[in-house]
Amino acid sequence: xxxxxxxxxxxxxxxxxxxxxxxxxxxxxxxxxxxxxxxxxxxxxxxxxxxxxxxxxxxxxxxxxxxxxxxxxxxxxxxxxxxxxxxxxxxxxxxxxxxxxxxxxxxxxxxxxxxxxxxxxxxxxxxxxxxxxxxxxxxxxxxxxxxxxxxxxxxxxxxxxxxxxxxxxxxxxxxxxxxxxxxxxxxxxxxxxxxxxxxxxxxxxxxxxxxxxxxxxxxxxxxxxxxxxxxxxxxxxxxxxxxxxxxxxxxxxxxxxxxxxxxxxxxxxxxxxxxxxxxx
Amino acid sequence: xxxxxxxxxxxxxxxxxxxxxxxxxxxxxxxxxxxxxxxxxxxxxxxxxxxxxxxxxxxxxxxxxxxxxxxxxxxxxxxxxxxxxxxxxxxxxxxxxxxxxxxxxxxxxxxxxxxxxxxxxxxxxxxxxxxxxxxxxxxxxxxxxxxxxxxxxxxxxxxxxxxxxxxxxxxxxxxxxxxxxxxxxxxxxxxxxxxxxxxxxxxxxxxxxxxxxxxxxxxxxxxxxxxxxxxxxxxxxxxxxxxxxxxxxxxxxxxxxxxxxxxxxxxxxxxxxxxxxxxxxxxxxxxxxxxxxxxxxxxxxxxxxxxxx
Numbered sequence: 179x180x181x182x183x184x185x186x187x188x189x190x191x192x193x194x195x196x197x198x199x200x201x202x203x204x205x206x207x208x209x210x211x212x213x214x215x216x217x218x219x220x221x222x223x224x225x226x227x228x229x230x231x232x233x234x235x236x237x238x239x240x241x242x243x244x245x246x247x248x249x250x251x252x253x254x255x256x257x258x259x260x261x262x263x264x265x266x267x268x269x270x271x272x273x274x275x276x277x278x279x280x281x282x283x284x285x286x287x288x289x290x291x292x293x294x295x296x297x298x299x300x301x302x303x304x305x306x307x308x309x310x311x312x313x314x315x316x317x318x319x320x321x322x323x324x325x326x327x328x329x330x331x332x333x334x335x336x337x338x339x340x341x342x343x344x345x346x347x348x349x350x351x352x353x354x355x356x357x358x359x360x361x362x363x364x365x366x367x368x369x370x371x372x373x374x375x376x377x378x379x380x381x382x383x384x385x386x387x388x389x390x391x392x393x394x395x396x397x398x399x400x401x402x403x404x405x406x407x408x409x410x411x412x413x414x415x416x417x418x419x420x421x422x423x424x425x426x427x428x429x430x431x432x433x434x435x436x437x438x439x440x441x442x443x444x445x446x447x448x449x450x451x452x453x454x455x456x457x458x
Numbered sequence: 459x460x461x462x463x464x465x466x467x468x469x470x471x472x473x474x475x476x477x478x479x480x481x482x483x484x485x486x487x488x489x490x491x492x493x494x495x496x497x498x499x500x501x502x503x504x505x506x507x508x509x510x511x512x513x514x515x516x517x518x519x520x521x522x523x524x525x526x527x528x529x530x531x532x533x534x535x536x537x538x539x540x541x542x543x544x545x546x547x548x549x550x551x552x553x554x555x556x557x558x559x560x561x562x563x564x565x566x567x568x569x570x571x572x573x574x575x576x577x578x579x580x581x582x583x584x585x586x587x588x589x590x591x592x593x594x595x596x597x598x599x600x601x602x603x604x605x606x607x608x609x610x611x612x613x614x615x616x617x618x619x620x621x622x623x624x625x626x627x628x629x630x631x632x633x634x635x636x637x638x639x640x641x642x643x644x645x646x647x648x649x650x651x652x653x654x655x656x657x658x659x660x661x662x663x664x665x666x667x668x669x670x671x672x673x674x675x676x677x678x679x680x681x682x683x684x685x686x687x688x689x690x691x692x693x694x695x696x697x698x699x700x701x702x703x704x705x706x707x708x709x710x711x712x713x714x715x716x717x718x719x720x721x722x723x724x725x726x727x728x729x730x731x732x733x734x735x736x737x738x739x740x741x742x743x744x745x746x747x748x749x750x751x752x753x754x755x756x757x758x759x760x761x762x763x764x765x766x767x
Contacts (some may be wrong), residue, residue, distance in 0.1 A: 179567060190553075282537060283537045283565075284537040284565055285534055
């Protein structure tokens with residue numbers, strides 16, 4: 179009951195503070211520009227490419243562009259997750275609004291999980307709108323859908339849950355700014371580690387690959403994206419194995435996905451524990 | 459029902475809270491009976507707010523025990539029939555007044571059929587009905603305090619904890635708080651009032667506790683206070699220090715300021731003796747003003763003029 183009340187409150191806050199509206203407006207603008215760009219490139223392609231080769235090339239081009247779109251959406255969702263949630267616990271603690279909430283006959287974990295679920299709902303909506311928009315635009319314009327779409331989008335969703343849980347853990351004990359610095363700091367480590375791993379694989383340097391894997395263990399966000407990209411990239415680019423942000427040479431194993439799941443659980447348990455024990 | 463922790467509204471035994479090296483509350487031992495209006499007094503930094511937070515489970519005590527309405531501190535159920543108005547009344551100010559009250563009714567697990575009429579009645583009680591649909595960020599400090607007060611009354615509480623409820627309120631607002639405390643008393647509810655405004659406490663409370671350096675040093679019944687003792691203000695000259703010193707045979711707390719002396723007497727019967735003493739010692743007496751001991755006198759007496767620092 180309390181969980182539901184808090185989840186609804188989180189939604190209402192996002193609406194009242196115009197977060198929903200801003201996300202909708204700029205999300206739609208993004209999709210319009212993306213669709214327009216995709217359409218124009220496709221037109222140009224139709225003119226210049228020999229008809230007999232078109233089908234394969236159009237698929238490759240569509241896949242490349244859909245992955246570029248989803249890569250951007252992934253990045254935007256990461257930003258959205260951290261920026262909206264980083265202040266939700268520490269902000270209420272600093273301002274004192276938390277006092278009237280936790281002095282009610284409620285358990286603190288219910289407050290925390292209610293807020294968490296509220297954010298899960300909000301971010302899921304955002305991801306579905308943005309990723310769904312990109313995929314739909316490509317389908318409508320080129321009649322193309324990337325393979326393993328559901329698996330890929332689920333991995334993007336998992337990235338969002340992962341960062342959300344880490345941000346809740348930070349917010350249960352640090353100030354808003356310190357929490358933001360921590361979450362983006364971890365994200366940066368994972369990001370650069372992912373690239374070290376890619377290039378390590380390209381030049382076949384095992385130490386570089388290990389550095390990349392260790393950084394993925396510190397925070398598996400980049401590993402999740404590369405797994406998602408691997409799932410959704412075209413069979414041809416899988417075969418060629420180029421190192422672009424939208425494809426993977428060194429593919430994270432499914433174990434990394436399980437690791438991410440455990441990571442989320444541990445971050446949430448620690449967040450609840452810290453929040454329940456701390457003085458407010 | 460003989461067990462005080464079951465019977466009393468608030469019962470604490472040697473609650474202690476340290477933040478690292480710093481001792482915020484050293485020894486909080488309180489027994490507040492059900493139906494009592496209890497004033498909690500002390501200088502700034504004495505540990506009042508930390509004490510209140512321990513009662514509400516916002517801060518975990520380092521050691522000691524306590525019960526709220528018969529349930530151990532920290533147990534969410536101990537707060538089921540408790541209303542609380544925090545000191546700075548910071549609320550989710552993007553909610554309207556009625557949304558804010560509905561939210562907190564939800565947190566008390568009240569059903570909509572119960573909470574909706576209750577929210578309406580409380581808005582009426584604190585004179586905010588015309589502003590029910592207005593967002594809290596447009597509210598003045600006084601209006602925020604009123605809506606906070608309504609929030610503390612949602613669940614028809616058996617115990618209401620008010621942290622500085624009248625600071626920042628205009629006289630009309632203070633009167634409203636006084637009325638509400640009066641109604642709560644009529645209903646048999648317990649009120650725990652943490653306030654700096656001694657005159658306010660004096661009017662509303664049955665009993666007061668003084669806290670200094672994180673220790674409850676005295677509790678007083680205000681009825682006894684009013685019946686016992688009075689302050690005598692003397693104007694006379696010349697007043698040699700040894701003459702003033704001799705006054706302490708009748709009164710406690712003899713303080714001299716030029717030709718004015720204030721002292722605390724046990725009863726009115728001692729006034730003529732003081733007069734005689736002064737005349738016998740060559741002083742000319744211009745005035746003797748007896749007045750009832752005020753809470754302020756008691757506060758200075760108990761806490762000291764250093765403000766407990």
